Amino acid sequence: MGKVTGFLEIDRQVHKYQPASDRIRHFREFTLPMSDKEVEKQAARCMDCGIPYCHGPTGCPVHNQIPDWNDLVYNGDWDNAIRNLHSTNNFPEFTGRICPAPCEEACTLNLEDIPVAIKTIEQAIADKAYETGHIRPYPPEK
Template sequence: MGKVTGFLEIDRQVGKYQPASDRIRHFREFTIPMSDAEVQKQSARCMDCGIPYCHGPTGCPVHNQIPDWNDLVYNNNWEEAIRNLHSTNNFPEFTGRVCPAPCEEACTLNLEDAPVAIKTVEQAIADKAYELGFIVPKPATIHTGKKVAVIGSGPSGMAAAQQLGRAGHEVHVYERESKPGGLLRYGIPDFKMEKNFIDRRVEQIKGEGVTFHCGVNVGVDVTVEALLADHDAVLYCGGSETPRPAGIGGAELQGVHDAMPYLVQQNRRV
């Protein structure tokens, strides 16, 4: 664990926001990043619980090894921290920004309403890794000769494409929109996550040999039968843009709109 008495001595802290007078002037992210020293202090609060609920069944759905990388950050080992984080999570810079953080809900320190700032530390690890040049393409050294199509380039499609490419397969990703990212790009507004983070991840994945085909609507521009005939395997990662019904009276009235079509429309314009 980080600091044995850290959770007793250090208060929970997360990034502060820009003043309202500044953030109303733009639509970008407005959280002020914490310094490395501040992030390390937050990592020191991790208790290394006997049963770490943060990545158990009620915590992180991708089973991030949270106590491990908290300890690595506390000890200033950012390279090993991003390696550990990448072992379970292809895109920690995305989840560190938009994940609802069930890990913090499950944190033992949440019994006192002051959980470890896990999401803040996760984002800091990813951003620091980019700053230090630790995140680079890792192309396969052995190729299988197998060809795989991935339909959809949202987070599942991108992650699958990256893992398949690193396994040595020839991977082709088919995306209906003009740019990769799925709802990461078209469903999340810039103030939650700016799109340059998606672009640099796509460049890494391309550097690992994955080919993206944008503006291709599978089922319209190319048939599923054609993909099945031309590839050894086809992976369906289409996701869903169908809004979830609110189930409340008045939702059918004129002037009441679902958020999803609005967000997609506005992000396309941006």
Template sequence: MGNPTGFKEIARDQAEYREIETRLTDYGELYTPIIEDHLTRQASRCMDCGIPFCQSDNGCPVSNAIPEWNDLIYRDQWKDALMRLHKTNNFPEFTGRVCPAPCEGSCVLGSVDKPVTIKNIEYAIVEKGFDEGWIKPEPPETRTGKTVAIIGSGPAGLAAAAQLNKTGHKVTVYERADRIGGLLTYGIPNMKLGKNIVDRRINLL
């Protein structure tokens, strides 16, 4: 924990959504641009709890190491935070947009004050990673010679495919719809998840 008194000194300040009047002109995503200084301050509110309920089974279904990357953001180590985030989450750009953030509902700070803005921070880490060109295809050095078929190209199918590819298997993903992405493409509205964001990851895979 970089700042042991951050939670006492800094109030929660969640990123605003774009103005409705602006959104009505393009029907694009809700989110406003990342302000790094702001997030560094917000990350310093994390108390690095002895028992971090934010990353418990109830707090985060993928067990993101939330206090670790909060601390890295407080220290301005964005690339390390991205690596830490990707260790537990194949697609943080999707969860950082559409997850209902049970981590924030479980945040210990929330029992006495407003919780840490975990979702904003996750979103910012992965978007900075794309902006900086840190997120690239990482083909395995060797192939196992085994082939795997994945039925369905929703987030679960794509995550399974990504993991199997990393271990060296040759993976083919089958999809009955005319476009890849399943729920990401056909279930979540553009205001929450732009299809350019889905395509960005699919192209990478």
């Protein structure tokens, strides 16, 4: 899973937000996306912990296979990352934005350090899937 020493070498980074003075002028997305390389680097922080609490009963309520898709993102396999994410979650484009991320609180790294940026990575997977056509909107017909 990820880079064995990734959590020791790479500091946690999450997406930034537009300044509030800009956000009050529109109703669009206000998070500033990270580059693919930055997200892949963050996914490298996921360590091969013995029991991944992030997707157990104390972690993700939809039981996303977080270590698996973190490893896929770390290796640049975004297509399989969205397939893996869709295997447990039909709407990662929503949950990656609105979920309070109990998985990050349950992350083994959270015991002594700062947890993996799971929510940011999930959001990036969904955004990348939109870019590549793996997620398509289906507007209602009249």
